[in-house]
Amino acid sequence: MTHAKDLVLACYARWDGVGRPFAVVERATPRVPGRGELLVRVDMATVCGSDLHTVSGRRSSPVPGVLGHEQVGTVVGVGEGGVLCVDGTPVALGMRVVWSVISSCGRCDRCARGLSQKCRGLRKYGHEPLLEGAPLTGGFASHCVVLPGTAVVAVPDGVPDEVASPASCATATVAAALAATGPLADRRVLVTGAGMLGLTAVAMAVTAGARVVAVDPDPLRREQARMFGAAEVLGGAIPPEEVDVALEFSGRSSAVRVCFDSLGMGGTAVLVGSVAPDDPVRVDPERLVRGLNRIVGVHNYRPEDLLTGVEFLAAHHDSFPFADLVEGRFALGDVGSAFEAARLRAAPRQAVAPGCVLPM
Template identity: 65%
Template sequence: MITTSVRYARWNGADRPFDVVETGVPRTPGPGEALVRVDLATVCGSDVHTVSGARPSPVPGVLGHEQVGTVVAVGEPAPRLLDGTPVETGARVVWSVTASCGDCDRCARDLPQKCRRLTKYGHQELRPERPLTGGFASHCLLVPGTTIVEVPEEIPDVVAAPASCATATVAAALRAARDLRGARVLITGAGMLGVTAVAMAAHQGAHVVAVDPHQDRRDRALRFGAAEATEKPTGEFDVAIELSGAHQAVTTCLDTLAVGGIAVLAGSVFPGPAIPVEPELLVRGLHTITGVHNYRPDDLQTAVDFLAAHHRDHPFAELVHGRYGLDQLDAAFTAARAGEAARQAVTP
């Protein structure tokens, strides 16, 4: 059997250093699989929460779920891109955080992102015989049920990598918000997701108000198309999108909804304090509160299409700093925790 030499960063538990492991994997993937060389990955906020112990994840594991890479081998039959064409070697691609079975009751209800037999890249327990399950590795093995989207060459790696999580999650949140043309939209949090949401909502014709406690982030939101950026919003909003994970921000979103308003909650991805909801205001205001977690296949295509069309309109590339190797992953997380940039780049 011909093997490919690969390396991956093994996560050993909260606040413990990563170990870089070298091993070999079969050169020919299985049916419907693709072996992808990871060209660049980014450290997502949820990775930081996992490493700090705030977010549970199997130990040991291979973290990382925002990345862009090049296909080096495909199985027989080959997997297909979202548009239906076969995946070919040499293709530059991003892939979904999740892989779904397509057969369970949730998949049948068009909820593949919450599949009963979900595989989630960067969140799986490490199996030494199949270790390539996350982006912090030289390669990733894409399994059947993964959404794969080809990336145009004009999108830089640092812009393309976050599409697999941040940009696609924002696409899902805006889809849940429905028609934004002419809407007054509140976005809480001006990190990577927040400024991406600002840009995408503004390009859909919304009047966007960004809220963040940090002046530098508010200034950044203005560069991404926010009409206003403030610490405390005033007035009512047709749509409120919560992307910070702060419980007070959730309350702000619910308290500022106009009649018929929609609150989309996507930032609260680990346990926190309960938020009181006044049922009468919900009923009389005809309010809708919806949650977004993971995303559907089309959202990844929407993310790539948006970046292809608009990445030059806003400083997306400036959101990503650093060029850390796998053996420097601990330093990358130190920089990420320090908030030196919205994302830190890892080049396996």
């Protein structure tokens, strides 16, 4: 028999489809989760661009569901067998953590090839169908059950929630993109799209010793790119000088074209933002061959990328205005307003504080 003392009263914001309001649902969940699982109290979650795509209907997602995959939280339950952080540290009660957007099996052929981010049995937080018996699968909830096979990284005390929350998507994804480029010291780097990922990429590339050119049609974002270290900013034109690396985060076909056309000899284009339909982009195979160019796609990321992202934020968040990129502190019962603010692009991220169920 399960006693009340063995349960935690959790709540989640249920998404019921395009054009429909979120509904806050309460549910009791075991204080001690299953073997290899964690129960984490979500301290803050942020609205990612892919969440916006889902709510607008631009991106397909199961209905109903619990959205949200950028969050930071505190461990309140550890399942039998325990869980290790990416660096090998055992997860303990009270530890402040972020976790990967995906869980993987570790056994399939893709996992064996080092492609755990594309595991054949992959489960993705904030993108799963709602299961009445196990609904705590997204960040827009008071608690999340972190499944076995999920990368977990401890967050140092000095890193604010506003800085840490995007690490599990934006920062780790940028770390994966930069891992595909090779060393960046003394290289000329183009970043297209100066949203959350693009600004993070500017900061990480500059810290690695690169000279960065940022491209975005929005004047405010261009100014933010300067604050994050960009040496040059453009509204959309091809840079006057060729680049060694082009990082594309906007998802716009026109920006992909700029990346391709800006590459110099031996240059690499890394495409990250193209996760929703847009116009096809023509590739000139002769230019690709004669230029010794590479085109790399990055989607999701590896466990070590999450660790790299958190370590970067811990070391450099005081040097760049990361905390200023997150606005709001919406209650879980007012998550729809957080999405509306995000749609208006008031800031790259809007924050939800799930511990507060209803608006103050």
